[in-house]
Amino acid sequence: MINQTRTIGLIAALALAVFTSWPHSQIAVASDATIQKLDAANALPLVVPEEVGLSSERLDRISTVLGAGIESGEIPGFVALVARRGRIAYFESAGVLNPATGAAMPRNAIFRIYSMTKPITSVAVMMLVEEGKLKLSDPVSNFLPEFAEIKAATNADAASDAAGLETEEATQPIMVVDLLRHTSGITYGVFGATPVEKLYLDGGVNDLGVTNASLVERLGTLPLKYQPGTVWEYGRSTDVLGRLIEVVSGQSLGEFFQTRTFKPLDMVDTGFHVSSKKIHRLAEPFAEDHDGLVLKYIDVTGPPSFEAGGQGLTSTPVDYVRFLQMMLNGGELDGARLLGSKTVELMTQDHVGDMFDHGTFYIPGPGHGFGLGFAVRNEGPRSPGILTAMQGSPGEFYWAGYAGTYFWVDPAEELIGVYMMQSVKQLLPYATAFKSLVLQAVID
Numbered sequence: 001m002i003n004q005t006r007t008i009g010l011i012a013a014l015a016l017a018v019f020t021s022w023p024h025s026q027i028a029v030a031s032d033a034t035i036q037k038l039d040a041a042n043a044l045p046l047v048v049p050e051e052v053g054l055s056s057e058r059l060d061r062i063s064t065v066l067g068a069g070i071e072s073g074e075i076p077g078f079v080a081l082v083a084r085r086g087r088i089a090y091f092e093s094a095g096v097l098n099p100a101t102g103a104a105m106p107r108n109a110i111f112r113i114y115s116m117t118k119p120i121t122s123v124a125v126m127m128l129v130e131e132g133k134l135k136l137s138d139p140v141s142n143f144l145p146e147f148a149e150i151k152a153a154t155n156a157d158a159a160s161d162a163a164g165l166e167t168e169e170a171t172q173p174i175m176v177v178d179l180l181r182h183t184s185g186i187t188y189g190v191f192g193a194t195p196v197e198k199l200y201l202d203g204g205v206n207d208l209g210v211t212n213a214s215l216v217e218r219l220g221t222l223p224l225k226y227q228p229g230t231v232w233e234y235g236r237s238t239d240v241l242g243r244l245i246e247v248v249s250g251q252s253l254g255e256f257f258q259t260r261t262f263k264p265l266d267m268v269d270t271g272f273h274v275s276s277k278k279i280h281r282l283a284e285p286f287a288e289d290h291d292g293l294v295l296k297y298i299d300v301t302g303p304p305s306f307e308a309g310g311q312g313l314t315s316t317p318v319d320y321v322r323f324l325q326m327m328l329n330g331g332e333l334d335g336a337r338l339l340g341s342k343t344v345e346l347m348t349q350d351h352v353g354d355m356f357d358h359g360t361f362y363i364p365g366p367g368h369g370f371g372l373g374f375a376v377r378n379e380g381p382r383s384p385g386i387l388t389a390m391q392g393s394p395g396e397f398y399w400a401g402y403a404g405t406y407f408w409v410d411p412a413e414e415l416i417g418v419y420m421m422q423s424v425k426q427l428l429p430y431a432t433a434f435k436s437l438v439l440q441a442v443i444d
Contacts, residue, residue, distance in 0.1 A: 038091070039108045040318045042266040044325060045087045052084040053444030059090045062437045069430060070095040075404070076286055077105035078421040078430075081317040082438050085414045086325060090438075091317075095421075098284040108318065109283045110274055111420040112298055114311045114401035118238045120323060121309035122180055122373025124256060125241050126343050129176075133248050136180070139173035140240065143247045146220030147174055152185055152227045156196045157360065165195040167223045174228045176244070179237040180372040181351045185224030187235040190295065191361050196225045205236060208298065210306050212243040212253060231357040232370065242309020253307040264336035265326060267319040272307050273300045274314055282314070285403070285422040293424055297403065311402070317418040324409050324416045327397075347372040348397045348411075363387060375399055389432045391439040406431035413442060 038046055049056045062080055069075045077095020081088060093107040128134055134143065141148040151167040159165040170185075178184040189200030200206075203222050205215065219240065225233055242253045249256050254272050262270050274282050279301060290296065298304075300314050322333060327348070331339030339347075350369025352358070364375040367382040374397035375387065384390050387400045388408060398408035404421040419434040 038088070038318075039106070040268075040316075042268055042322065043088060043091075043318045044083055044321060046091065047087045047089060049089040049441070050443075052087055052089050053442060054082070054084060054089045055441045055443045058441035058443070059438075061440070062090065062434065063092060063094065065433055065437055066430065067094055069426070073286075075421050075423050075426050075430060077109075077283070078419065079105065079107055079109055079111075079317050080420075080434060081321055081416075081418045082441075083321050083325065083416040083418075086329075088321075097281070099286050100284065103280075105283070106281060108269070108281060108316055109420070110269055110278060110281045110314050110316055111283045111405055111422060112300060112401070112403045113313050113315050113320070113405045113420070114298075114403050116315070116320065116399060116401040116405050116407065117308065117313040118310055119327075119373045119399060120257065120261060120313065121238050121241050121245070121253075122347065123323075123327075123338060124245050124253075124261060125176070125180065126339055126347060126372065127260060128245065128248050130340060130343060134176060134244075136175065136177040138176050140176060140179065140184075140244065141173055143244055144216055144220075144240070146216050150174070150220060150224060152224040153196050156194050156225045159195050162195045162198065165199075165223075170224065171227050172229055174224075176241075177351070177372070178228050179241050179244070181370055182232050182234055182237050183229050183352070183356050184235070184237045184240070185226040185228050185231070185233060186219060186237050186240065187225040187233050189235075191234060194225070196223060199223065206295070208304070208306050208308075212239070212246055212307060212309070215239060215306065216243045226357075226359075229356070231359045232352055232362055233359050234361060234363055236310060238310035238373075239308050242307060245309070253309055254303075257313075261323075261338065262319075264338065265322050265333055266336075267315070267322055270313060270315040270319045272312050272314070273303050283420070283422045285424070289423050289425055295402065297422075317420055320407065320420075321416055321418050324407060324418070328409055328411060328414065328416060348374055348376055348395070348409075350376050350378055371397060373399075384432075386428065387431060389436040389439070391436055400427060400431055402427070404430070406434065408435060415442070 076099045079093045082090035093105040095105045097103045097105045150170050152170050154166045174184045189197045326333040330341035331344045352370045365385040369376050376397045379394045393410050393412035396410040400406040404423045404427045407418045409416050417438045
């Protein structure tokens, strides 16, 4: 079992007195008296919460608790959205978009979503699998020869320095499914202090000036932290999937996303950078939130050379809930089908279980598994998760983004929650609080 105190510390390192005193935008909480107009034309329908089995009074607690975080100066602002049975029951923004300017937080604010990019990349890979262009069991080296002769450390957690690190030839190839479920042996280089992590950092795998192709070239020269298919290790596996999509599709990752995902789902504000026409809607953190972070906030004001499949996208709650509603619907939304229902079923079930060592940094935690791009809650006993509260249903799937964004989907309740703010240091407490506050509002 992982050391939860250590884990929370790692993520945190990366990672109301009076309502009218908040700097806030219009609030779109549906009431019995009126249903207010949504900001975005692409939003799901907005309804009175009671129409979908939620309590308006209890949903207001979200405003109280998260608003207290604004009042205390812990978070600059947030946008929160709750959808049930395909309709929005709660949609609120509060606080400031940019602490430096004091601009109020609009509901259509754009956020760096970091690892909430991973599910979108994973869906893109599964679209190619459905088209027969690759198989989950394919060796990744069939498409990315940089991984043809890769080595793996044999004592990654025991070696004290690079001189004591021992490696051997990989005993089996990295398969496509290994990248999707984080069992490839590829690490990040920032969540641990082993010699392998140092090699990754020294090898430039966190350099944002790379391209997808050059990142894979660098990774191909470095040892895996573990043998493929043996240990769950959170790392740059999904960034490698981004390059895999480019090679198999013949498009850049951004082009593939735009033509195959964002346009069909009408995700009008999602991409690898924020255009000059929309930059005034970009959410920013407190200045001090930058201090002491291993990873810095990504500059999204222009097209990047690195279209990172694991961390690079910006989005809005309205856009992201459309992606999640597609998943909840079994792969389709408003006539646009991205995946078959059996593929969605496959992606949102546990593929780790007890088949693999959970390693020293198993983010899903006890009672939770990992599917193909999502963490999932399993049947049986549960405990508080690092990224999810105890409340919820078996079969729910979820993930979060480094800078303070979070989502979960509960198929049993037909419920989706999306929460976005920008504070690495406050990701954990507010993500889990948001989920608990939503679920206590379920009355039917």
